[in-house]
Amino acid sequence: MMHWFFLGFPVVYASVLPSFQPSSLVSGLQDSENQLAFFSQGLKVDQHYLDPFPSQKGDGGDSNNGTFPTLARRYVYETTAPKSTVWQGVNGVQWDQWSQDVVVKAWALMMEMAVKAPSDLTDLTPSGPSYQLFQSQTTSDGICQAMMKDPTRSTPAYLLCYRTFIAANNYAYGQLFGADPENIDFIIANFERIDTELENLQSTGGTNPGADGFIRAGNLLYLTMGPTLHALNGANICDGGTQAFAVVATGTQEFSANQYVSADAWIIHFCPAFFQLPRMERQLWDLQQGGVPKETICNLNNLDSTARALLHEVTHLPWVLNTNYYQSDPEKYGFYTATSYATDAGGNQATHTKSFSSRNADSYAWMAVYNFWNSVKECQGIKYTGTNQAAAGCNTDVWPSTPDVNGRLYPKLVKNQWNNYVKGN
Numbered sequence: 001m002m003h004w005f006f007l008g009f010p011v012v013y014a015s016v017l018p019s020f021q022p023s024s025l026v027s028g029l030q031d032s033e034n035q036l037a038f039f040s041q042g043l044k045v046d047q048h049y050l051d052p053f054p055s056q057k058g059d060g061g062d063s064n065n066g067t068f069p070t071l072a073r074r075y076v077y078e079t080t081a082p083k084s085t086v087w088q089g090v091n092g093v094q095w096d097q098w099s100q101d102v103v104v105k106a107w108a109l110m111m112e113m114a115v116k117a118p119s120d121l122t123d124l125t126p127s128g129p130s131y132q133l134f135q136s137q138t139t140s141d142g143i144c145q146a147m148m149k150d151p152t153r154s155t156p157a158y159l160l161c162y163r164t165f166i167a168a169n170n171y172a173y174g175q176l177f178g179a180d181p182e183n184i185d186f187i188i189a190n191f192e193r194i195d196t197e198l199e200n201l202q203s204t205g206g207t208n209p210g211a212d213g214f215i216r217a218g219n220l221l222y223l224t225m226g227p228t229l230h231a232l233n234g235a236n237i238c239d240g241g242t243q244a245f246a247v248v249a250t251g252t253q254e255f256s257a258n259q260y261v262s263a264d265a266w267i268i269h270f271c272p273a274f275f276q277l278p279r280m281e282r283q284l285w286d287l288q289q290g291g292v293p294k295e296t297i298c299n300l301n302n303l304d305s306t307a308r309a310l311l312h313e314v315t316h317l318p319w320v321l322n323t324n325y326y327q328s329d330p331e332k333y334g335f336y337t338a339t340s341y342a343t344d345a346g347g348n349q350a351t352h353t354k355s356f357s358s359r360n361a362d363s364y365a366w367m368a369v370y371n372f373w374n375s376v377k378e379c380q381g382i383k384y385t386g387t388n389q390a391a392a393g394c395n396t397d398v399w400p401s402t403p404d405v406n407g408r409l410y411p412k413l414v415k416n417q418w419n420n421y422v423k424g425n
């Protein structure tokens with residue numbers, strides 16, 4: 001059962017927790033319960049942490065036996081905090097260290113996913129090794145002779161072949177962005193923008209509210225947490241299970257009343273539901289430890305995380321991608337729903353990438369999650385076994401082959417092969 005809310009902000013992500021979690025997430029859930037107790041008891045941490053990251057070395061120490069994948073090991077043992085963080089208090093709620101830790105790790109993993117996604121896609125562009133290898137092997141192939149014969153890379157035959165190649169080599173872009181060959185450069189650029197724009201956040205320090213935090217072009221990005229933050233109309237934006245949201249600071253009662261808050265300052269607010277989400281660092285840790293079957297972890301149904309939610313939110317920031325800004329682009333949440341809107345599911349496989357997916361926050365977030373986990377070494381051997389499965393021997397695919405907690409099975413919507421391609425969909 002999922003409840004989705006659209007509260008009139010361009011920037012709300014909301015869901016309720018699945019009732020099932022891998023057993024090894026129990027301790028994480030207990031942490032969440034403690035966090036809820038923190039709220040219900042009205043406890044407050046009244047001091048700012050001068051050093052918010054005194055010890056963020058992860059859950060397992062530094063030992064490893066060399067069998068962990070480099071990719072995953074980094075995230076479990078090392079956490080790179082943003083250089084500085086606002087940790088702005090609001091409504092009497094100050095950041096506590098546990099909550100900071102959740103956000104810091106989510107931030108690091110979010111950035112890693114956002115960096116990896118365009119890197120993997122670039123390999124599929126004409127300058128990439130995989131593209132060139134594919135092209136060299138397709139000279140005698142009927143359809144894909146177009147890869148060689150069309151130096152303009154623009155004919156429908158070429159694009160059809162290219163799309164097939166993309167879909168077979170990047171399942172995540174294939175589903176969430178319809179394997180659209182005409183849009184791959186645009187989506188690459190947008191992912192790169194997430195990386196560069198957020199890396200450019202700087203700290204200058206100072207005495208104004210939040211001045212020890214993220215600053216871009218003189219404007220702050222506040223990170224706030226707590227069970228309440230109010231829109232100008234008085235609505236509590238955390239109501240209804242909202243996990244987190246990005247909102248212009250002056251669009252909230254609390255910040256609009258502060259004379260020091262710039263009109264261009266933004267907030268990413270973390271509601272209690274955010275802290276109940278599964279944590280990607282824990283998923284990676286469990287996978288490395290082997291205590292939870294990889295069939296359980298390497299499954300998109302079980303791979304939602306705080307990192308996914310944060311990646312979703314940062315795409316909303318106006319200087320990043322400004323996703324879902326227009327009311328004509330209502331958000332679509334979840335990997336399946338986002339994909340179905342991207343691909344005109346059940347129809348002729350025309351895509352709406354240009355008009356929908358490239359503006360939808362969760363399309364980026366889930367594309368990055370899906371892309372990341374397909375590359376995790378411990379997930380090797382996981383295959384999607386339903387309709388539109390890849391050819392035997394193809395790469396890891398964590399698209400769920402089993403129903404979700406509500407018994408719903410999500411078929412893969414984008415086929416691996418097409419009979420034709422219509423430009424400009």
Ligand SMILES: [Zn+2]
Nearest residue numbers: 011012013361
């Ligand atoms: Zn959103």
